[in-house]
Amino acid sequence: WIDFSAIARPARILAGRSDLIVRCERHARPLAALMPGSELIEVEGVGHMIHHSRPDLLVAAVRDAC
Numbered sequence: 825w826i827d828f829s830a831i832a833r834p835a836r837i838l839a840g841r842s843d844l845i846v847r848c849e850r851h852a853r854p855l856a857a858l859m860p861g862s863e864l865i866e867v868e869g870v871g872h873m874i875h876h877s878r879p880d881l882l883v884a885a886v887r888d889a890c
Contacts, residue, residue, distance in 0.1 A: 828858040835862040836885040840870035840877070 837859075840851035846852070848866050857865035865885075867878055875882045 828845045828855060829860065831859055833861070834889070835859050836888065837862055838874050838878075838881055838885060839866050840872060840874045841866050841868045842870055843872045843874075845872045847848065 837856050839846070839848045840844055841848060852866070854878055856862045865881065867881060868876060870877050
């Protein structure tokens with residue numbers, strides 16, 4: 825078990841709104857609510873493989889973290 829509320833670093837959570845495997849309402853939103861300082865980005869028209877369909881968003885998230 826991971827105590828996500830104890831993570832003191834900023835986090836960006838990317839979630840595809842069309843994901844049929846991991847639902848934003850059930851997974852990404854509760855995770856973001858547990859993590860202080862997190863930012864949830866819900867991407868319309870994107871499914872489970874967000875790193876394939878929108879690699880630009882993933883690259884931007886990693887660059888912003890550095």
